[in-house]
Amino acid sequence: MAKRSSAHTRAQKEGKVRDNYTCQVCGSQKDVEGHHIVAHQFLGAATIDNIVSLCHACHKEVHRGNIDITKF
Numbered sequence: 001m002a003k004r005s006s007a008h009t010r011a012q013k014e015g016k017v018r019d020n021y022t023c024q025v026c027g028s029q030k031d032v033e034g035h036h037i038v039a040h041q042f043l044g045a046a047t048i049d050n051i052v053s054l055c056h057a058c059h060k061e062v063h064r065g066n067i068d069i070t071k072f
Helices: 006-018 056-064
Strands: 032-036 051-055
Touching: 006 032, 006 051, 032 056, 051 056
Parallel strands: none
Antiparallel strands: 032 051
8 A cells, every 4th residue: 555645644634623533423532533535545535525534443344344434
């Protein structure tokens, strides 16, 4: 996987701030991470509009295919 630019890291932080460090799936405020809606490796934009805040547990479930964030 290619290294993410500082723009991607900044977008993830801005997304977490926008979402008040709250998981947009379950509402948890523990271990919140910024997730790219369109993956970085598929040329997902380094913008806040391409970020959703997820707790670590929900983030893992998204990557396992058990949660579809496109429905939110």
